[in-house]
Amino acid sequence: MENIMTKLLKSSIWSSIALVVLGLLLIFYSELTILSISYVIGGILIAIGVIALIKYISNINKDIKNEIDIVYGIGTIILGIIVISNPKAIASIIPFVLGVLIVINSTAKIDYSFKLRKNKNNLWISTLIVALIALVCGVLLIFNPFAGAEFITKIIGAILLIYAILDIISTIRISKVLKETFGTDKKKKIEDKIPEADVVEDNTKSKGE
Numbered sequence: 001m002e003n004i005m006t007k008l009l010k011s012s013i014w015s016s017i018a019l020v021v022l023g024l025l026l027i028f029y030s031e032l033t034i035l036s037i038s039y040v041i042g043g044i045l046i047a048i049g050v051i052a053l054i055k056y057i058s059n060i061n062k063d064i065k066n067e068i069d070i071v072y073g074i075g076t077i078i079l080g081i082i083v084i085s086n087p088k089a090i091a092s093i094i095p096f097v098l099g100v101l102i103v104i105n106s107t108a109k110i111d112y113s114f115k116l117r118k119n120k121n122n123l124w125i126s127t128l129i130v131a132l133i134a135l136v137c138g139v140l141l142i143f144n145p146f147a148g149a150e151f152i153t154k155i156i157g158a159i160l161l162i163y164a165i166l167d168i169i170s171t172i173r174i175s176k177v178l179k180e181t182f183g184t185d186k187k188k189k190i191e192d193k194i195p196e197a198d199v200v201e202d203n204t205k206s207k208g209e
Helices: 002-028 030-058 067-085 087-118 124-143 149-182 184-208
Strands: none
Touching (some): 030 067, 087 124
C-alpha cells in the first residue's frame, strides 16, 4: 500500500512540474506553444494513421486483414492534417481536457482531506482548501468564460501554473502524512520491541538449563 501511494505521489509531482512548465510557456510564449502542441498532436495522429495503413497493406494478402484499418488510417491522417492546419481548434480543446483532468484530481484530493479529518489529522483543512482552489481552476478551464484567443491562452497558462503549485504543495503534505503513518516512527517502534524479545528468549533458555 505504501509503495503504491509513494509511486502515485511521485507521478503527481512530476505531472505537476510538467504543468508548471506548460503554464509558463503558455503565459510567455502563448502562440508558439499552441502551434507546437498542434504540430505534435497532428504529427502523432498522422503517424497513427500511417501505421494503420501499413498494417492493412501488410495484411492485404492474408486472411487476417481488417478493412477497418484503412478507414481508421485515412480518417486519422485527415484529422492530423486538420489539427496541424488549424491550431486554434486545439486552443479551444486544451482548456476543456485539462479542466476535466484537474477536476478529477481535485475531487480525489478533497476525498483524501475528509479521510484525514476522520483520522483527526490537522492537515485536512489545508489539504481541503488547496483542493477546492484547484477545483475552481478546473471548472474555469472547462467552462472557459474568457474572450480573445491570446488572452485565453495566457489565462489557461496562469490557471495551470496556480493549479500545479497547489498540487505540489498538497502532494508534499500528503507525503508527510504517509511518512508519519508508514515511515521511520513505525519501524523504530518495531525495532525497539526486538531486543525485548531477545531478552525474554535468553531468560527462557537459562531457566531450562
